[in-house]
Every structure is written in C-alpha cells, then in structure tokens.
Amino acid sequence: MDATGRITLGEGASAFRDAIRDLATKGDKKILVNLSDVSYIDSSGIGEMVSSYTTVTNHGGQLKLLGLSKRVKDLLQITKLYTVFEVFDDEAAAIRSFT
Amino acid sequence: MLLDSNLDSVEVAEAAVLRDAVDIGFEEEQLHQLGMAVRESMVNAVVHGNRYNSRKKVHLSVTKAPDRLTVVIADEGEGFDMNALPNPLAEENLLRQSGRGLLLIQAFVDEFQVCRAQPSGTEVRMVKYLAKAS
Numbered sequence: 001m002d003a004t005g006r007i008t009l010g011e012g013a014s015a016f017r018d019a020i021r022d023l024a025t026k027g028d029k030k031i032l033v034n035l036s037d038v039s040y041i042d043s044s045g046i047g048e049m050v051s052s053y054t055t056v057t058n059h060g061g062q063l064k065l066l067g068l069s070k071r072v073k074d075l076l077q078i079t080k081l082y083t084v085f086e087v088f089d090d091e092a093a094a095i096r097s098f099t
Numbered sequence: 100m101l102l103d104s105n106l107d108s109v110e111v112a113e114a115a116v117l118r119d120a121v122d123i124g125f126e127e128e129q130l131h132q133l134g135m136a137v138r139e140s141m142v143n144a145v146v147h148g149n150r151y152n153s154r155k156k157v158h159l160s161v162t163k164a165p166d167r168l169t170v171v172i173a174d175e176g177e178g179f180d181m182n183a184l185p186n187p188l189a190e191e192n193l194l195r196q197s198g199r200g201l202l203l204i205q206a207f208v209d210e211f212q213v214c215r216a217q218p219s220g221t222e223v224r225m226v227k228y229l230a231k232a233s
Binding site: 008009043044046047050051053054071075078079081083084 | 138
C-alpha cells in the first residue's frame with residue numbers, strides 16, 4: 001500500500017487506519033506500507049500506525065514499513081517503535097521477508 | 100493570542116510560531132521540530148484540555164530573544180497530573196494508540212515545563228534555542 005501526504009490528526013490518520021483495516025478484513029496477510037511519499041506524521045498518525053499494526057496482527061497477518069524518511073525514522077526511534085515495526089529501505093528485500 | 104478550541108487553531112498557532120522562528124534565524128530542521136512541538140501541544144490543549152469546548156480558549160504567547168524562542172500554550176481545561184500518565188516507552192505501553200504527544204514535545208524542544216494554569220487548565224512552556232553554527 002502506498003501512503004502519501006500527511007498522516008496527522010483528522011482525515012490523514014483516519015484514512016490510513018481505514019485503508020489498512022480494509023486490507024486486513026479482506027484477508028490480506030502480508031501488508032507492506034510504503035511511506036516514501038509521506039511528508040509528515042504526528043503522534044496521532046503514529047497512533048494509527050500502531051493501531052493498524054495491532055489490527056493486522058490480530059487478523060493473523062504482518063504489517064511492515066518501507067521507505068521511511070529520516071524524520072519518520074527519528075519518530076520511530078524516539079517512540080521506541082523501531083522495536084515493534086520491521087522497517088525496510090529496499091522493496092524487494094521487504095517482500096522477501098514476508099513468511 | 101486567544102485561539103478557539105478547534106483543529107484549525109492548531110494550524111494557526113504553528114504558522115504564528117514559525118513566522119517568529121524564521122525571523123530570528125531558525126533553520127529548516129529546527130523549524131520542523133518546533134512546529135511539531137507546537138502542533139502536539141495545541142492538539143493536547145484543544146482535544147484533551149478544552150475538549151473542543153467552544154466556550155473555552157487556548158492561550159498562545161511567543162517571546163522572541165536573539166538566541167531562543169519561548170512558546171507558552173495554555174488551555175482552560177481541568178488539568179492533569181503528568182506523573183499519572185503511562186510511560187509511552189514502557190514495554191507494556193508500546194502498542195497503545197495514544198500518549199506519545201508529550202514525549203515528542205520533550206524530544207523536539209530544549210526546555211519543557213508543564214504547570215497548572217490559573218484559574219484552571221494546563222500551561223505548557225517550551226523553549227527552543229537557535230542551533231550554534233559549528
């Protein structure tokens with residue numbers, strides 16, 4: 001899934017949540033979220049990413065992240081979510097990592 | 100500056116603070132950090148403090164100095180005990196959906212204080228220093 005723009009409180013965060021929830025409820029088990037074109041994430045956006053991770057995991061799937069900007073990587077470091085999310089710079093490696 | 104308790108005010112506050120930050124010479128990455136701290140603080144004030152109550156205002160003040168910007172954001176809510184908040188970095192809280200705003204504010208400014216506003220509410224004081232040229 002390619003995410004674009006801002007994932008912030010309001011439409012951005014809820015659109016992200018709805019898109020992931022749709023994939024999870026349709027039965028998709030291997031979800032790679034490409035964040036290359038995401039310009040800004042706030043704490044609400046991070047919250048929706050965590051919530052989406054939980055939703056996918058609870059449906060027996062895996063959610064991984066691709067193409068994080070330095071700023072988004074910094075956010076994951078600050079919030080210790082690097083220990084939760086699998087993060088990739090290379091799409092082929094990300095796809096190969098799914099079990 | 101007095102701001103309404105809605106999400107439009109978040110944008111207004113961020114823009115106002117960043118105008119002053121540009122004036123005194125903050126560079127792009129510092130502007131991003133300061134902007135995010137202001138956004139998170141404003142969201143806390145509007146959503147958790149004033150709870151979107153249209154009768155309550157958010158108070159914003161910005162003070163410029165040659166080497167720093169001081170931003171104070173106060174709501175008119177019921178206040179909260181910072182020590183009672185769950186630690187968002189604790190293993191058992193990592194998957195909580197919310198509770199990271201104050202953590203991000205603290206990460207992105209140089210000084211950060213939370214106190215009771217008078218007569219009610221919460222006041223957040225943030226200071227960001229200009230990065231010294233290396």
